Amino acid sequence: MYQDFAVQSRPEIGPPRLAELRRACADAGLAGFIVPRADAYQGEYVAASDARLGWLTGFTGSAGFCIALSDIAGVFIDGRYRVQVRAEVDLDHFTPVHWPETRPGAWLREQLESGDRVGFDPWLHTKSEIDRIRGDLEGSGIALVESANLIDAIWSDRPAPPAEPARIHPAEFAGESASDKRARLAEGLRAQDAAAAVITLPDSLCWLLNIRGADLPRNPVVQAFGVLFEDGTLKLFADAAKFDADLRTHLGEAVSILPPGALGAALEAIEGPVLVDPDTAPLAVSLRLADHGTKILWDRDPCILPKARKNAAEIAGMEAAHQRDAVAMVAFLRWLDQEAPSGTLSETKVVTALENFRRASNSLLDISFDTICGVGDHAARPHYRVSTQSNSPIKPGDVLLVDSGGQYVDGTTDITRTVAVGPVPPEVRRPFTRVLQGMIALSRARFPRGLAGRDLDALARAPLWAEGWDYDHGTGHGVGAALCVHEGPARISRISEIPLEPGMILSNEPGYYREGAFGIRIENLILTEQAEEAGDKRDQLGFATLTWVPIDRRLIDTALLSPDERDWLDTYHAQVLERIGPLVEPDLRDWLTKACAPL
Structure with a gap:
């Protein structure tokens, strides 16, 4: 292209x-x-x-x-x-x-x-x-x-485009065959009188075809364009070298692989209206169709919402991945507790150690994004990435923010913990507690079906707003099932109008950043699900927590917490101990027991 x-x-x-x-x-x-x-x-x-x-x-x-x-x-x-x-x-x-x-x-x-x-x-x-x-x-x-x-x-020395091999995503984790997905979406095209839909998001195509790849760092996707037709057949425009014989058998005869440069001619050959997503497809696609006189139906990528609504198999895979990831995180936090007060650690050493703890499970495919690990002013940058030039030592009295995640064959994780290194700076306790209160408020929310992320975003910000504080990022993003750690279309944000639905997995990550001083963020992943009947039995949704890793109790100003908030945190830590304690060695279980003690 x-x-x-x-x-x-x-x-x-x-x-x-x-x-x-x-x-x-x-x-x-x-x-x-x-x-x-x-x-x-x-x-x-x-x-x-x-x-x-x-x-x-x-x-x-x-x-x-x-x-x-x-x-x-x-x-x-x-x-x-x-x-x-x-x-x-x-x-x-x-x-x-x-x-x-x-x-x-x-x-x-x-x-x-x-x-x-x-x-x-x-x-x-x-x-x-x-x-x-x-x-x-x-x-x-x-x-x-x-x-x-x-x-x-x-750009004379521009690198070559990626050409990494694709792989089959196992049916046990996908929960639905690729042919069934294509048939389901094709039925939707016929209902719209569309001859075809252009699909340009790699994670949409990977979800639709039950494949994964390695064309992008940290994101298990295959870079390709696709055209799904109303009869369920699909043309995939990608480097053919990415697909071996087993993968071609998996795709079947209904999916044809064509060179990327053949997309333009294929668009011109479509007879009938074509669905194009104005928010995700490159403008060049619709320009080519318009030049050929093809009628364009402007609508959302047909894969986006079905992909966001995780099925039972995908949810089970995400739960298993989070349990596995929690074991690594607990081992890491215990190590950090032991080593950081010595003053011998640095941001890069922490990043390396955390990845090694995840790899110790022998099931990590990759980290899900470049780990964010910072102290002081570095932690005040929400998306700071440590480098050899910026690497800072970690000293007693610091507050360390670590945002990280893993890619596993069955799921994707994303977790942030802010931890004290040695003595706790008193000026950190109040903002940490306000951030925690926002995270708890969103975790406990139940709300009428039909509400969007913008309707819930204020729940996480209200404790900070009461102090005259705020943060300049969304409260939560969608997360893919063994796919991209950032997934649309739903999110918890004041600008998100996509109604939340059961099966959607989101991050819950309020924060607070004091430039030049410190940064705080606490993040769990949450699953949108049908709420239990209550009151007058209105149709309501709520969230189930997927992340089971202790939150640093040393940073909490307990006097600021309400009884309900204390109960939530004590219950959460009891569940962490119940779920993760049996999976770790006795000495690590002892540390975890102390970390999960009631307030």
Whole structure:
């Protein structure tokens, strides 16, 4: 799907690359060019070959984009990355822009004049995204125009696209055959009078076909595009070398594998309306269909909601993975308790040790994301990633934040614990307790069916709001079943309008971050389920906890907790001991017993 352009001399990192991009813009008659974090598959994580934003700016966060103009280059980042971006980009040449508070269209209106043209690669942006920017530019005379990718034109040593082998996801963990899934979704297409649906999210295709891969770090997906037809057949556009004979047998004759470059012709050959997701499909897909006169049905990717509603087998797999992961986490926390007060540990040593504890089970496929491990100001950056340059020692009196997870054949985990190292700083107890109260409030919530994440987000924030505090990230994201650790469409966020449904698995992770001082986050995964009948027997949902790892009681100001909150925490710790205690050695069980003692 990538076009070839003439390769110019290789620019150096940072400002020289920006200067080279500006020359390419001038040659193309453009006032600027948009460089997104996203790749053509519109996933959160990108392969090295698609890390254009990082290549240009040095920013390594998982969300954001740069708009490079002739005299300013804005790096648009949300609240998670406002500390990180200042540490990673050259502030003499790149200007951080608070987004979404500042919309790109409004920013362009301030920077440019009528008649200016800004280019973008339609393979790297969705229709919804481009429509929003064009809407904000309406009446300005500034044009947003499709363009060849100018970064690819100057990136002379760009890595090759990933070509890792795919594998079969066992039926015992999938809970439904791939043929049944295709038939179920095809029935939905027929009900919409759609001839086909274009599926561009790799995790959607992996779920639909009961396959997994290794094309992206930490995410077990195969990078591919797919077209599902109303008769249940599917064309998969991917590197054929990823699929061995066993996998082809698994896919069956109803699934044909075609080269990625054949997608355009296949789109033109479809007779009848085609379903396209405006929020996930690259704009180039709908442009190709529109150019051929094909009717487009704008609707959600048909895999997204079925994938989010985990079936009984997927839930069982997630529960087993979390139990296995909890054993590793308990061993890690005991080790941390013993070693950290000595002052000999560092952030990188902790990251390495935690991965080793997970690998000791001999069942870890990979970690589910790069571990976030930080003390002091590093912990105040919600998505901080330690490096050899930033690595900090861990000293008595520190508060350590560790956010990590594992990928197993049967499930995906994500857990955050904030722990005291030696003496507890008194200024940390109150915010830690407020964060804990928010996590408990969401864990205990029961609510009418039909409510969305935005309706519940305030439950986790209210204890912090009462202090005049808040956090600049969502309270929770969806989690895949042995798939991506960040999964749509549901989440706990003030902007999420997707109704929660039974089977959806979400993170519950309020936090508090004091820049320059410390960071706090507590995270469990929770399963949405039907609530037991109560009151006047209204249809209500609630959450079941999946994560069973002790929370550091030393950091709690118990005077702030209500009796119900104390009962919840004591009950949670009793369940941790009951579930995990029998799975660990006696000496580790002794530590766990103390860590889970009632308040």
